Amino acid sequence: MLTLIDTHSHFDDDTFEPDRQATLLRAQVAGVTQQIVPAVTFAWWPRLQKICTQGTGLYPAYGLHPMYLSEHQPAHLDELARWIIQEKPVAVGECGLDFYVEGLDRTRQTDFFLAQLQLAQQAQLPVIIHARRAVEEVIQLVRGVPGSRGVVHSFSGSLPQAQRLLDLGFYLSFGGPITYPRANKLRSLVQALPLERILLETDSPDQPLVTHRGVRNEPAFLLEILQTMAELRSQDPAEIAAVTTHNALTLFNILP
Numbered sequence: 001m002l003t004l005i006d007t008h009s010h011f012d013d014d015t016f017e018p019d020r021q022a023t024l025l026r027a028q029v030a031g032v033t034q035q036i037v038p039a040v041t042f043a044w045w046p047r048l049q050k051i052c053t054q055g056t057g058l059y060p061a062y063g064l065h066p067m068y069l070s071e072h073q074p075a076h077l078d079e080l081a082r083w084i085i086q087e088k089p090v091a092v093g094e095c096g097l098d099f100y101v102e103g104l105d106r107t108r109q110t111d112f113f114l115a116q117l118q119l120a121q122q123a124q125l126p127v128i129i130h131a132r133r134a135v136e137e138v139i140q141l142v143r144g145v146p147g148s149r150g151v152v153h154s155f156s157g158s159l160p161q162a163q164r165l166l167d168l169g170f171y172l173s174f175g176g177p178i179t180y181p182r183a184n185k186l187r188s189l190v191q192a193l194p195l196e197r198i199l200l201e202t203d204s205p206d207q208p209l210v211t212h213r214g215v216r217n218e219p220a221f222l223l224e225i226l227q228t229m230a231e232l233r234s235q236d237p238a239e240i241a242a243v244t245t246h247n248a249l250t251l252f253n254i255l256p
Contacts, residue, residue, distance in 0.1 A: 002031045002241040004226060005248040006219040007173050008094075008128065008153045008201035009035040011058060012048040015205045015216050024055055027219035031241075033057050035219055036252060038094035038128045040065035042076040049087060059254065061091035061128055063116055066098040066109045077115050084123045090252040091150065092120035093128025097141075100133040110141065117145040126150035126251050135161050142168055151199055151251060154207065159189055166197050171251055173199035176207040176217060179228045190232050195243045199251070200225055 006027070016023055027035070034057040039048050045062055052058040062083050064072045084092065095116040097109050120127045127150035131138040135157035142148045142165075152165060155172040162172055177183055178190055190198070200222055208217045209224055226244075230237040249256055 002223070002226070002238060003245055004030075004032045004200060004222050004241055005245050005254075006032050006035040006202050006204070006222050007151065007199040007248050007252075008175070009037055009204045009219050010040070010206070011035055011037045011055070011204065011219070012039075012044060012051050013205050016218075020051070020055075023218050023220070024058075027222075028057070030220040030223045032219045032222045034059065034248075034254065036061060036090060036128070036248070038065075038091070039063050040094060041068040041071045042073075042079060043071065045079075045083060059090045059252065060087070061089050061093045062087065063091075063093040063095040063128065064112055065094045066096055066104060066113065066130060067101060069104050069109060069112070072112055077112070077119070080116065081119055084119065084125065089125070090254065091126045091128050092116050092123070093150070094130050094153070095127060096130035096152075097134035097137055098130060098132045099137070110137070113138075114141055114145070117141060117148055120150070121145050121147045128153055131155075131157070139164055139168070142170070149251075153199075153201055154203055155189075156186060159192055162189060162193060166194070171197050171199050171247060173201045174229070175201040175203050175225055176209040176212075176221070178232070179210040179225065181210070187232055190229055195233070195235070195240060196247065198229075198244055199248055200229070200244050 038061040052060040129152045151171040153173045205216045
């Protein structure tokens with residue numbers, strides 16, 4: 001059986017509350033043996049920590065998501081520094097920039113993102129980056145913090161932007177959006193990038209696959225994302241599974 005790692009799953013989301021254990025079992029049956037679960041806001045860190053402790057193969061990351069900007073306080077950055085030391089997460093995140101949603105102050109977003117990049121660099125941890133309509137700005141900020149490493153999740157930038165991120169040592173992850181036949185730019189990107197720098201994700205419960213439109217996304221569907229990527233790249237699914245799993249284990253420093 002193929003072994004996969006869902007490198008971006010919000011498994012602490014409320015939508016999983018009624019059937020979280022059954023969902024986890026479905027993922028494991030599908031070969032998704034591990035999940036990276038990034039945080040979005042300080043208030044949810046204790047809940048995320050508890051869920052990851054209770055479940056098998058769940059690895060937390062702690063951070064402050066730009067879409068929850070109204071909930072973030074400067075003191076939360078001090079708390080993040082403490083949680084990094086205390087909880088030893090596999091990454092800092094989800095953090096980044098979102099210039100798509102209206103009303104999110106760009107300067108304040110940048111301040112929180114930069115602070116998290118610096119905390120991750122000091123702790124020698126990777127960052128899990130959200131970059132929506134802000135890939136160029138993310139690249140510039142990452143360049144300003146030497147030693148930064150990590151992944152830009154659900155990448156949707158251009159091939160030249162992707163190459164610049166690869167040059168900086170970053171990975172790029174892809175999920176449900178590549179399953180849509182009309183996503184020509186994204187599908188071409190998946191075909192062009194070196195497999196050694198690609199990660200797989202679901203972004204559960206968001207970003208449903210074309211075969212699951214209108215329903216909750218979940219980690220078990222990662223197998224379908226793998227199959228789509230294999231078709232796009234004309235590669236054996238087993239090879240893609242092996243390489244992307246190795247990539248994830250390496251980036252997040254997880255023992256196989």
